[in-house]
Amino acid sequence: MIELHGPEARQIVVLSGKGGTGKTSVTAAFSHLASLEKHTQAVLVDADVDASNLELLLGPTHIESHDFTGGQIAVIDPTTCAGCGICADVCRFDAINENDWYVVDTTACEGCATCMTQCPQEAIHMEPEMAGRWFRSDTYFGTLFHAALLPGAENSGKLVTLIRQQAVRFARREHRPLVIVDGPPGIGCPVIAAVSGVDLAVIVAEPTVSGVQDMQRVLETTRHFEIPAVVCINKAGIYPEGQEMIEDYCHAHRLPVVSRIPFDTVVVEAMVQAQPITMYQPESAVSATLRQAWEGALAALERAEASCGIA
Numbered sequence: 001m002i003e004l005h006g007p008e009a010r011q012i013v014v015l016s017g018k019g020g021t022g023k024t025s026v027t028a029a030f031s032h033l034a035s036l037e038k039h040t041q042a043v044l045v046d047a048d049v050d051a052s053n054l055e056l057l058l059g060p061t062h063i064e065s066h067d068f069t070g071g072q073i074a075v076i077d078p079t080t081c082a083g084c085g086i087c088a089d090v091c092r093f094d095a096i097n098e099n100d101w102y103v104v105d106t107t108a109c110e111g112c113a114t115c116m117t118q119c120p121q122e123a124i125h126m127e128p129e130m131a132g133r134w135f136r137s138d139t140y141f142g143t144l145f146h147a148a149l150l151p152g153a154e155n156s157g158k159l160v161t162l163i164r165q166q167a168v169r170f171a172r173r174e175h176r177p178l179v180i181v182d183g184p185p186g187i188g189c190p191v192i193a194a195v196s197g198v199d200l201a202v203i204v205a206e207p208t209v210s211g212v213q214d215m216q217r218v219l220e221t222t223r224h225f226e227i228p229a230v231v232c233i234n235k236a237g238i239y240p241e242g243q244e245m246i247e248d249y250c251h252a253h254r255l256p257v258v259s260r261i262p263f264d265t266v267v268v269e270a271m272v273q274a275q276p277i278t279m280y281q282p283e284s285a286v287s288a289t290l291r292q293a294w295e296g297a298l299a300a301l302e303r304a305e306a307s308c309g310i311a
């Protein structure tokens with residue numbers, strides 16, 4: 001059982017080197033298993049803001065909803081514009097077009113404000129650009145912070161940072177001991193935003209031809225930020241050579257393999273039923289290995305705390 005030592009919740013992030021490895025199913029199972037102990041109920045974060053789908057398995061009810069403004073865009077006031085064309089000439093992104101008058105292409109504008117500073121008529125100002133929304137929701141398994149980026153919107157790293165901060169503040173206020181983050185796939189800016197400052201990373205790795213490299217890439221990120229990590233092999237047994245490579249790598253780098261989840265169609269059935277697998281079929285072999293993964297993650301968290309002198 002996780003207990004609160006001091007005011008801050010511990011944070012676990014679930015990651016994978018690419019999408020489709022079962023990361024969200026693992027996170028949903030962890031959320032369910034945490035909720036079974038009343039002292040451990042976690043605050044949940046869906047940090048995969050470009051393709052959020054944890055909410056599909058947790059059935060959230062929105063409690064709060066907020067705009068997310070990612071950057072800024074230029075706006076031309078046609079009543080002040082003298083039509084000199086300077087703004088179009090100085091824009092390096094070709095984001096200002098001449099139609100009946102000069103207008104900004106909002107999809108091309110990068111918000112650099114060069115046009116605003118160069119306009120002799122002061123006809124241009126910058127406005128916040130709406131990039132999406134973020135939510136605080138109730139679920140059966142704890143409070144969920146999640147978000148939706150508008151199509152084509154950028155700044156997903158900034159949005160991940162924002163919802164993580166909100167989750168940590170909420171956990172502090174509500175005395176919740178744990179924050180569980182469903183991280184974005186890959187190694188880009190949103191992953192860095194999801195990883196920095198967490199206490200443990202659970203890497204979901206698939207035994208495929210590219211699975212070892214995917215796992216190694218994401219481990220380079222966790223190593224860079226000095227985040228302790230454990231590995232959970234999903235679809236164990238589908239490609240023994242690939243699994244052996246993952247096991248060998250983990251052994252050589254002293255990375256605990258906390259679970260080997262077998263391939264089973266029950267995973268898809270649980271998704272169709274919009275339930276964590278551990279709730280949908282608690283007696284299945286997949287659920288048993290997910291409980292192992294959860295216990296292994298908690299044990300690693302305790303070891304990490306002990307080595308830092310927190311506990």
Ligand code: SF4
Pocket residue numbers: 076080081082083084085086087088102118119120121122123124
């Ligand atoms: S620089 Fe200013 S005045 Fe000139 S076209 Fe652009 S908005 Fe109009």
Ligand code: SF4
Pocket residue numbers: 073074090091092093094095096104108109110111112113114115116
């Ligand atoms: S803010 Fe920058 S990118 Fe946007 S229209 Fe002006 S000069 Fe172009």
